[in-house]
Amino acid sequence: MTAVEIARPLAAVALVGAAVAGMPAAHADNRRLNDGVVANVFTIQKQHGCATDLKINPQLRLAAQWHTNDVLNNRALGGDIGSDGSTAQDRANKAGFVGTVAETVAINPALAISGVEIMNQWYYRPDYMAIMSNCANTQIGVWSENSLDRSVVVAVYGQPT
Incomplete structure (x- = not known):
């Protein structure tokens, strides 16, 4: 191979590398997972005869976010009660x-x-199934976070007054 034959592929690799380096960095985003949880709960409610639509509520999502972060960072927590x-x-x-x-x-x-793992944890628990299938729960907020060895998902269901 001549120097020119070797240089052409290297130049192409350099161009691709420069293009990739200029791309914005990807960040983890659990929005699809969270929206999937909402869709699954909506389906469960419809299967139980609920006539109203389930609406995402930003206040409930914030409450879910707070508890998700608390459970993720406090390994002693495993349920509804926060570290405080x-x-x-x-x-x-x-x-x-x-x-x-x-x-x-x-x-x-x-x-x-x-x-699937989330629904497997919730679907077969009678108390959680009662919450998910309760037609009075017309609003929901879902948040999830991940660390290297722990993933946490919290859904807060609301009955506005």
């Missing part, structure tokens, strides 16, 4: 939601969690 002793209702009230709330929490000891 707060309940789902306390967090929703603090976020500005007016009404009654309930909560479901999924924890996976891995970098990721799928919608």
